[in-house]
Amino acid sequence: MKDFDDSPIVRNGNSLILAYDHGTEHGPVDFEPMPESAEPKHVFRVSEHDAVTAIALQKGNAEYYRKWQEDTGKSGAPLLVKLNGNSNLAKREDYYSPKQCSVRYAVEELDADAIGYTMYAGSIHEDEMWKEFREVQEQARKYGIPVVMWSYPRGKGIEENTEYSGQKDPEVVAYGARLGLELGADMVKCKYPGEQRDWEQLEDVVGEMKTVMSGGSKRSDKAFLEDVNATIEVGGNGLAVGRNIFQREDPESLLDKLEGVIFEGKNPEEVTE
Amino acid sequence: MKDFDDSPIVRNGNSLILAYDHGTEHGPVDFEPMPESAEPKHVFRVSEHDAVTAIALQKGNAEYYRKWQEDTGKSGAPLLVKLNGNSNLAKREDYYSPKQCSVRYAVEELDADAIGYTMYAGSIHEDEMWKEFREVQEQARKYGIPVVMWSYPRGKGIEENTEYSGQKDPEVVAYGARLGLELGADMVKCKYPGEQRDWEQLEDVVGEMKTVMSGGSKRSDKAFLEDVNATIEVGGNGLAVGRNIFQREDPESLLDKLEGVIFEGKNPEEVTE
Amino acid sequence: MKDFDDSPIVRNGNSLILAYDHGTEHGPVDFEPMPESAEPKHVFRVSEHDAVTAIALQKGNAEYYRKWQEDTGKSGAPLLVKLNGNSNLAKREDYYSPKQCSVRYAVEELDADAIGYTMYAGSIHEDEMWKEFREVQEQARKYGIPVVMWSYPRGKGIEENTEYSGQKDPEVVAYGARLGLELGADMVKCKYPGEQRDWEQLEDVVGEMKTVMSGGSKRSDKAFLEDVNATIEVGGNGLAVGRNIFQREDPESLLDKLEGVIFEGKNPEEVTE
């Protein structure tokens, strides 16, 4: 994706991805703090904010998103179709995320602007996921749309390795990001390890590939914006966020602030004044 | 399926699916209370009732159904071909339902009006079933026919999770329904958890997707109609029923009542008078 | 197969299939009682008897059968190519029968008149076999040739279920037959459970599908003919037989008698006089 900067999911080189795959990954429980968020149209409407450069949806909601756009005439945000995902109902030997949408369907039927794929390096299923990603990446290249990797190293290879402190070990997170580069992603979504120097170390090993921080569970505006800003300062390219937006009464307010930090070069103090 | 409401398996927005896959799932034992029901033509004839908007059959019976229509000139109900299923003869490590009819065969050779697929989220085979469903759903879209998911979370992931009381735990049932939405079904068939507020909770998380209650084993008319009505009142779209119909001496009578409740806005008291 | 009665493997609605797959299933040991039977041409010649409506062969022998017909100018019986089979050399965790001939090869290269597939419901491999059967059945439909299922429920699901007395439990045999109907076979080959009322019960659950009794190991003419007749009287459609024919010095004599019982409406007493 030599022209990734021209992609609709990028603005001034950065991105803010509104993720709404929680009904798949966690089930209805994630909507409880804000019951309206269970209704897809509620979140579709949130994606209309200028700060949102992509809405990430599983196949079924992506179908309804296109229908909603057509029915209402609203534009919404560019569409990133998340190709794999998993429920937390199943008992698995180790982390795995099956594919439930083909690249062909995402592009030809859903007119996706980008596709996303979760990679669990460190799982006993890592090798199988590499093979699936290979095919996904090559098909996306054929269609000319960018590939975002949710790069989340986890599973037995991490848990049972005493050299690592866990999924947020800076070395683990940086290795995960580097794998995104090596395997051919255009952008990786990574956990924030906790310190700015950790993200800087990550940026040092990803070449020209884009990076976005994973939003995680709901936190205060201040703490959240400071982390986002810390990554931006050292070369990060933005944020993928779900619960921190759709679990709020007033998502517009936080989106305004994120817009300042991610796209307008403002610091957290400026935008929260 | 933007035009699902125009589908022959929907009438006034709702559906009544006469399911006859018990010879696969349970074997001849399900026909013992009403031996004529072992004869497919007996059930084909029942499907002629106006209340029935679809008859759900496995491949072999679907072939004979089309032959019966041709031989007799009868119209019968629209045909929903159930694509997967399993016998209870096999010993399985966990729940799984193999596919025994392709979408292509269902549509091109059997002229199906809809297809059905059973999903066992919670099983160790959940991920494999997601992959199969992915392909089924995308092929059905290609042919333009609706996809009904028998969404039955069960298996080790449910049984061994102490947070859940079992397959009818309202949270489990609602998560199963939401997965139907996320994975791209047009309608889900779910177990009735037992209380109207449970179904309401389910309706809150499925967006525009249709839902039908699973009929279950044979019960009294009154208890059965009240449950159906409870789901309709909070947004449910009807019923998929087998034994409660074909194990009766007089299925017409109950079908008359169901027609009132599901399609004509009547309450159980009105139709049983 | 609406026109199955017009198929060359059916005569007056019934069939007698001469099975010669024992070299695969049991090895040369089955030929020891009658060493000539090890020579395929010996059995090819037996198939010339008018009573035989099909000879069931594995791929290799089917190739030689067509060559023998060409070389000798003899017509032989219509050819049923058995698509799967297994040796008893391997140690298996549970029953399974791999496919060693494609439908395409059977039809296009071997000019098969019918195809056969063994189904072991009850095995831990049942689901895999359903998937293979799905493809086989749909391809056979494409070519317009009938599908005969050797429906033999067995394996851990039967052995470890205390409700069943074993493979010949009438309930097990009837469930196996019903699965043939549900999965789309045109004819099932089943074990005779031992009593006429068991076969009658089986006939009650298979709709219009044909059934043939499995010949089993060698027995006296009288006992054998009585069993065949018992199935015919309650709706059975004939017999698939191997050792009871090719292990005899004079197979013609028994074939004459079977012809009477299966195709000419005679009873065992009449044909043995």
Add this chain to the structure above:
Amino acid sequence: MKDFDDSPIVRNGNSLILAYDHGTEHGPVDFEPMPESAEPKHVFRVSEHDAVTAIALQKGNAEYYRKWQEDTGKSGAPLLVKLNGNSNLAKREDYYSPKQCSVRYAVEELDADAIGYTMYAGSIHEDEMWKEFREVQEQARKYGIPVVMWSYPRGKGIEENTEYSGQKDPEVVAYGARLGLELGADMVKCKYPGEQRDWEQLEDVVGEMKTVMSGGSKRSDKAFLEDVNATIEVGGNGLAVGRNIFQREDPESLLDKLEGVIFEGKNPEEVTE
């Protein structure tokens, strides 16, 4: 292969296959008794002897063989490409031989005159190998080239069966040969069980299919020629041999003698005089 006798790998109805797949199967250790034999061209030159009706090579050596023929203008023997094989480096749960050359490549790129496939009936991988052989055999038929099966029953099914004395049990060898016939091979390569009557018993169950004896490890000319002759006398069609040829200083001499026994109807005494 009705016209197998017209194949270049057959001469007067019989064959002598010079096998040179030991670098795959056993590694360089097999070349130690005769270091020149590690050099493929050395063996290519041996194949020029008139007695050799085929040289059996794995893909890589087959590529160099065709290059050697082109570079030197020598004709060499007809080429049999061995499609599967395995190293003895890996630890396997039971015997298995993966495919490393497709039929298409063997025929279209290597211009093979025949193809070979090893079958380990009795292994827990037997069923998988049957499926692979199915495809190989049908593709070879499409191209019209003969199929030679290295039929070597072995593995847990043989070892753990107390009825069998091992891989060379005459009953095991004969069953293996019969499987070649049933599965559609044109020629089987079998171990010599040790006695002429054993091979005769084998010939009794293979119909018109060709058989060749497996050469095994190096032995005296006399013992070797007597075994070969013993098989020829009861209907055998020759020999597949490697180490007994390429581990000798003077392979020409033994090849002269084998030519007499296999193709010219001479007995061992005549050719060793």
Add this chain to the structure above:
Amino acid sequence: MKDFDDSPIVRNGNSLILAYDHGTEHGPVDFEPMPESAEPKHVFRVSEHDAVTAIALQKGNAEYYRKWQEDTGKSGAPLLVKLNGNSNLAKREDYYSPKQCSVRYAVEELDADAIGYTMYAGSIHEDEMWKEFREVQEQARKYGIPVVMWSYPRGKGIEENTEYSGQKDPEVVAYGARLGLELGADMVKCKYPGEQRDWEQLEDVVGEMKTVMSGGSKRSDKAFLEDVNATIEVGGNGLAVGRNIFQREDPESLLDKLEGVIFEGKNPEEVTE
């Protein structure tokens, strides 16, 4: 590859492959001794040295390499796309390296001059890797580009075999090289067992196939050049090297010396003066 000597990755019959797949195989830790090496462009520039006949990259870096060439107008070295690889994050039962780039993508989209594949003979996954290599090799032949096998026997089959001292046992290394020949590689990359006579033994069993020594971890110039020279003297065709080059402050100096030894027939003493 009859014309492999004409390939751009060969110069005077030999090759020096600059390998840069460490971000995949080992993660960012390999860049720590020389932090600039984490930046792909840094290594791309090193590949401009005349001594480098190929740069070996995983898919993602190969994409950026082509972009870098286009952006800067620099030529760089010919491109060898490494098709498989693995992270050391995962816990595996035994060695395996999944494919993350197809031959088609390497050739058609990345315009690769050669492809590389790692083979772990001795692993319980050996057979699976043979099958993958089969397909890779045949596709590469179709496109007419050379195939380099990283032939590294390892895993349980080696570790648990008391006849072998380990991965560098000369017999193991030579068997691995021979497998490259048998399976159809054009060049194998092998570990240096430690003594010149070991490499000579390896050269004796590979026919015309090319061999390159694996560079391994960083060492002194002298020790390194002597090993390289030892292989060249007995028929070796060069070197594949990563850390010994990119972990140095001054890679140019060592590349100058390697150029002398590998391509200009100089000995280590000459080039280090």
